[in-house]
Amino acid sequence: MNTSTANTPTLSELEARAGKGQPVFGEHAHILCDNLVRIYKTEGVEVVALQGLDLLIDKGELIAIVGASGSGKSTLLNVLSGLDVPTAGLARVAGTDLLSMTAKDRLRYRRQVVGFIWQQTARNLLPYLTARENVRLPVKLAGNRDQAADADELLELLGVANCADRRPGQMSGGEQQRVAIAVALANSPEVILADEPTGELDSENSEQVFAALRSANRELGVTAVVVTHDPLVSEQVDRTVGIRDGRTSSETLRREGTDGGIIAEEYAVLDRVGRLQLPRDFTSALNMERRVRLELERDHIGVWPDKPRSSEDAE
Numbered sequence: 001m002n003t004s005t006a007n008t009p010t011l012s013e014l015e016a017r018a019g020k021g022q023p024v025f026g027e028h029a030h031i032l033c034d035n036l037v038r039i040y041k042t043e044g045v046e047v048v049a050l051q052g053l054d055l056l057i058d059k060g061e062l063i064a065i066v067g068a069s070g071s072g073k074s075t076l077l078n079v080l081s082g083l084d085v086p087t088a089g090l091a092r093v094a095g096t097d098l099l100s101m102t103a104k105d106r107l108r109y110r111r112q113v114v115g116f117i118w119q120q121t122a123r124n125l126l127p128y129l130t131a132r133e134n135v136r137l138p139v140k141l142a143g144n145r146d147q148a149a150d151a152d153e154l155l156e157l158l159g160v161a162n163c164a165d166r167r168p169g170q171m172s173g174g175e176q177q178r179v180a181i182a183v184a185l186a187n188s189p190e191v192i193l194a195d196e197p198t199g200e201l202d203s204e205n206s207e208q209v210f211a212a213l214r215s216a217n218r219e220l221g222v223t224a225v226v227v228t229h230d231p232l233v234s235e236q237v238d239r240t241v242g243i244r245d246g247r248t249s250s251e252t253l254r255r256e257g258t259d260g261g262i263i264a265e266e267y268a269v270l271d272r273v274g275r276l277q278l279p280r281d282f283t284s285a286l287n288m289e290r291r292v293r294l295e296l297e298r299d300h301i302g303v304w305p306d307k308p309r310s311s312e313d314a315e
């Protein structure tokens, strides 16, 4: 009901006026995580797996997520895939708000907006169906024939057309993962999420699976997020996001140099309120603990250990 009168604007009108002209965080991002928190409670013990994580991913990007065991990578992927609901914050994928979805929205989201590839090859495919039947199954379940991709075309794109009539037991681990990518793409999702897709494979198979992911990203324009420990994957994407203690802590950007070589530059991530995680090896090398001294220079900020200034400094 609109209760606005000539003199009393509604709350949404006031919000619109206040926000006019101001950029909204992640307004154009395909995937947006804003101050995302996930707390697990088991037997009275709380584990804060995501501690205010910020992340923006553009449409059509292929990014890798890396981080130590327990840093929150799988938790993040579970939230983005709609399998898990965050405790607080904002998560939006392709325009869908993941915190306010109804059960029906969630089912539609998981079937049609995102595709998922697990590390365990056996978890991705039904063992008694052929590759082609596996790819057609999600289309049948979603009743989505109009928007679905053609199973044989997908298998061809991912380099496993020869496996169309084989069951998973008759394929190598790498072939199974490439068919799994086809299954994830069957309903023409906007985003695919993969949790350690090459974790169980040797380097040759890993390379083929990564090439298949890259083809899906480039040829179909699907946004792809890959959690990985595999340098072969993390060192070949344009952007690698590092997660530490449930927050994004670093980003490595890669671009082609003028000589054709790849230039990789690592950045620390500055969050929306100005927090920065300094790499642990930097802080321990300079014995930085608890607090540091900051100095604003013309073109950078200096960070100094908290120790008494030397007499030279004091002069």
Ligand SMILES: Nc1ncnc2c1ncn2[C@@H]1O[C@H](COP(=O)(O)OP(=O)(O)OP(=O)(O)O)[C@@H](O)[C@H]1O
Pocket: 040, 041, 042, 047, 048, 049, 067, 068, 069, 070, 071, 072, 073, 074, 075, 076
């Ligand atoms: N279902 C759960 N119940 C309780 N705690 C959990 C649950 N799932 C994850 N955690 C905890 O949350 C934190 C983050 O776990 P998560 O699995 O997201 O890390 P990860 O970076 O994916 O680790 P790995 O690389 O080992 O898979 C860990 O401390 C973990 O023990």
